[in-house]
Amino acid sequence: MGGEKQYKNGRRKSKTRRLDDDDQYSGDVTKSKKTLKKTSKVDKRPKSEEMEKPLKKGETPEIEVLDIKKENFERALGQPKSEDSDFQMEKKKGKKKRKDDDFRVEMKGRGQKRRRESERTEGVSDLAEGHTAEKNRKVKREEEEQVDQAPEMKRKKKVKDEIDMEAKIGNEGQAVSVKRKKTKEELEAAKVLKMKKKEEEEQQRWRWWEEEKYPDGIKWKFLEHKGPYFPPEYQPLPDDVRFFYNGKAVKLSPAAEEVALFFAQMLDHEYTTKDVFRNNFFKDWRKEMTHEERKLITHLEKCDFGELFQMHKDKVEARRNMSKEEKQIIKEANQKIVEEFGYCVLDSHRERIGNFKIEPPGLFRGRGEHPKQGMLKKRIRPEDIIINCSKDSHVPEPPMGHQWKEVRHDNTVTWLASWAENVQGSCKYIMLNANSKLKGEKDWEKYEVARKLTTCVDSIRSQYQQDLKSKQMKTRQRAVALYFIDKLALRAGNEKEEGETADTVGCCSLRVEHIALHERLDGDQHVVEFDFLGKDCIRYYNKVPVAKKVFKNLRLFMENKQEGDDLFDRLTTSELNKHLSSLMLGLTAKVFRTYNASITLQQQLRELSNASDNQAQKLLCYNRANRAVAVLCNHQRAPPKTFEQSMANLQAKIDSRKEQLAQAKGELKQAKKEAKENSDKKLLAVMEKKKRTVQRCEEQLLRMEVQATDREENKQVALSTSKLNYLDPRISVAWCKNMDVPLEKIYNKTQRDKFAWAVDMTEADFEF
DNA sequence: ATTAATACTTAGTATCCCGCCC
DNA sequence: GGGCGGGATACTAAGTATTAAT
Incomplete structure (x- = not known):
């Protein structure tokens, strides 16, 4: 590099x-x-x-x-003072914001057109007036009950029970045939379940983009959550895992031992070979040591973490070798944690939290030549944490025997908890998931601002040319x-x-x-x-x-x-x-990045895509357009570690397939010849078969070759960053509609959730 | 007018997980 | 049935931009 x-x-x-x-x-x-x-x-x-x-x-x-003021500028350019240019910006000046945003009103109309009737509407308008904790909690409870008692769920459960039952019978009875039948049915049932779930989800979705926006900088009216989830306390090493200093086994104090383990765990990483990393680590490690330890341990080179490292490797290995059941148990336990800590209630809606887990302690891993790499990132205690929630909400309980640093009720910010991190001295926050209203609304705003730039980019360009x-x-x-x-x-x-x-x-x-x-x-x-x-x-x-x-x-x-x-x-x-x-x-400066990224996507899509192409070609075209943006924004990634190898593997496959093809072709020729010489039905059939083989081979070969070029082109380019942060999703949604491509081919589930607002409101004629 | 603090977006990497191929 | 490739997700660092403090 x-x-x-x-x-x-x-x-x-x-x-x-x-x-x-x-x-x-x-x-x-x-x-x-x-x-x-x-x-x-x-x-x-x-x-x-x-x-x-x-x-x-x-x-x-x-x-x-x-x-010159904005108005003057626009006047100077002969532009009418665009109404929507007032979009949301007043609030930044701390002024009262206009109550209705034009774009929102417009979109609202559109959205409602296709809006499905849902009971939720009632709840929302009901709550819009005033939020009391009681009300919110009641709604929440009702929601839960509703979900619990929903006939849908009952039916699901029944289906599942039936499946289970059948499986039991099947296993006792004629194993093979029944088993196959079972899986088939199971698949069917799973499919139905999935669809039901999807539908249900759609019904449950908070269509915030159809609601009025809050004035000023108000981000919410009610916010309740369980507080962050803390990583487990450190468990001291068993006595048979020893640390050696200068060849002698030394039992470290728990605090020093924990930090030693952080280092040992990274021993197979390049970081631990860098001087800056080692020095920073050693300095901070010594701070954690007892007086005696500090006196004894003065040189990192004399430390032998071998046994700690080995133990760590064994643990990783053991985790990998866990049985399916064990993994399932862990998964379920995690699920439970997510259920409890992973959600909050925001204005009567249950929203997913993005990062509800407190970052565990460890050694700081900066990127590049970071002067602070290797420093100790300390364990965060409840006493470090500021909680933000509604006054009238159920304030989260700190862990037993602890207290929060502070509990505040600031509804002009979106975070639920914050703490100061010790390495850089900066603040960290617990915030909502990307599919939440708070994030979605901001995202929408971002693209609206970028879109607005379209209308005045020409004049801005000619101005800086002048300048x-x-x-x-x-x-x-x-x-x-x-x-x-x-x-x-x-x-x-x-x-x-x-x-x-x-x-x-x-x-x-x-x-x-x-x-x-x-x-x-x-x-x-x-x-x-x-x-x-x-x-x-x-x-x-x-x-x-x-x-x-x-x-x-x-x-x-x-x-x-x-x-x-x-x-x-x-x-x-x-x-x-x-x-x-x-x-x-x-x-601002970054709007240009958003603007240029999105406009490039739109242009590229127009240029490259063809309605008459097949789906694979269309997708390739989309990826190419996406790639053009990623290149513009310089979104890179380290070539995957296995890149060369997997590329070579693919090449080998291609080569062998080529050979196969050549052989198949030869055989086909032979078969043709034979079939010609004496038109036996059998021979004709053989010939047909060979023909198909050749065809299949060719198709596979082509596919692999395309895959190879695609992968090569993508070697160092990361598409996800631009897709997630720079490309107005409405461009993609509209393109899918125009090109008759299912949206799922472009956006996975997470992405569709994040861009739900765009998916819902965008028509085929959308223009950035 | 600077600097510092704050809040939030953007970013790449590590890890998990799942389907596929041998 | 085990490894492998690759997509999805988790994680958290590193930016941008605004606001508050000096």
Whole structure:
């Protein structure tokens, strides 16, 4: 990987210029963000006048545009003040929000068209007025009872009992024939059951998208849950599993032992060979030791975790070798935990929680060259946890003998519990599942904002094209950054604290060493070569021909800078976003990613798909369109560990199939010849058979070859991220309708649940 | 105007699980 | 019937963006 690269050393530490140097800038609007920062990376560079010099010829008048209000902007562009552009954004300004959102009203109409009558409606409107705990609990109870007593369920149970009964009889009777019959029937019954369940689920689904939205930042009116689920306490090792220091067995205190085990469990992982990881681990481990232990254990190299490691491996092995029954028992136990802790009641609806389990302690595994890798991630106790729920709800009980840090009732946030994590000092939250109302609504909003960008993207583009010629350095930098964000779907690139995280960058935090300028490259003019580590230390490498003005600006920005200096030294993400939100309500840098991803999917689908294709071809086309987006967004994955092997296996299969085909062809020829010579019926039949064999072989071969290319193309590309986070699901739903492809071919169950709102409301004529 | 805190989305990897092939 | 490939799910790190505090 290019990950080892120069960044580690190449990144220049701040050679701070003192603040008084900046006095020269005073009065100048364009102030470097870095020069004002105490840890400036920007070194002595020419003063702003020099930087600005080339601009002087630019006759562009002082630009006021930056400060124009949205209305002005739209007026200037000759656009009517779009009604729906007010969508949900007012609330961000803390103003009262308009009561009805246009898009919602519109959609509501659509949804209702196909709405099935359900008793739920009544309950909802009933509860809309006021939520008392009593009411909610009552509803919940009723729901449960309803479910329990539903005739459907009773019937199901009956069917199941019958099956069980039959199985018993069957096993006692004539084993073979009855058994087969049984499985067949069982399958049938299972099918029916499944369908019933599906239908039921559909009935139960909360169609929140047909309801009124809450005003302001209110996220819920009633919230009740059981609190988080804690991992089991540490069980000290049995005496026969020993830890050795310097060749001598040492019985560790439970606290030190637990941490030692964390390390031992990872011994087969590359992490444990890295110095940073080892040092961080050792430092934190020693903190957990008793005085004596700390005195004794001073060198990690002298530690022998062999027996701990072995024990861990044995455990993993044992788990793998568990019988079906044992596994079933565990599964059921887990199910029970999910039933109890995995759901909450939100405004009278039962919603799945996304991560109700507290993260167990362990060693921190950062991505890439993380300076904190190997540090101890401490066990979270109830005393660390803040609970958020309704005042009038049943407040979750802390585990026996413990207390919560705090219980609060804040309905302007969506989390149920939170705690501060010790490694990075950041906050972690327990929140709802992606299929919940809270997440779904936000997702819908996100795509609506991105969609709105469609209407003004042209003017925004022409504006930043103009800004490339601005007199002000700041404006130019912003324009170039925006150009990258728009054209290449780069992330915004917030500033990060040095030394706290791996050295990764986004657009605004690009440094001069991350790009190379080529006047001419591979027949293209003005090529920028990007090479940097982005989010999750995924390498972004790309050679892009850019507009001449952009190229020249870049050269200017890089003048008199050296490795480690910011490319956009006068730009921050918040300034950029401030500017963007003045152009369109709700517009931020990341909206461009969503917008470009979705619009690309739509275009690609239109371009590639053919109504007359068969289903497999259509699906291939969908995947290709999806892939185009994934490539644009640089969604990569490590090639599966087994990739080479499985590819070779597939190739071997293809080869052997080819041989088979050749042979079959030969035989067919022979058979044909024989059949011709004496037209015996038998021979003809043989010939037909051979023919079919050949055909089958060819089909299989083709399928495998397609599979091979598909897999090869997907080697390093992850489709799921874009599918889940960037592609407006309504595009896909509409495409399925138009192409007559079942939605299940595109979205699995989880995805259909997450996008239930889109599945329900989208017609074939949807346009992003 | 910065910085810090907060809240929430986006991201890749590990693991589970299930059907398929030998 | 056991291993294997791959999809689904679990997990949690790492981003973005806004708000609050200084």
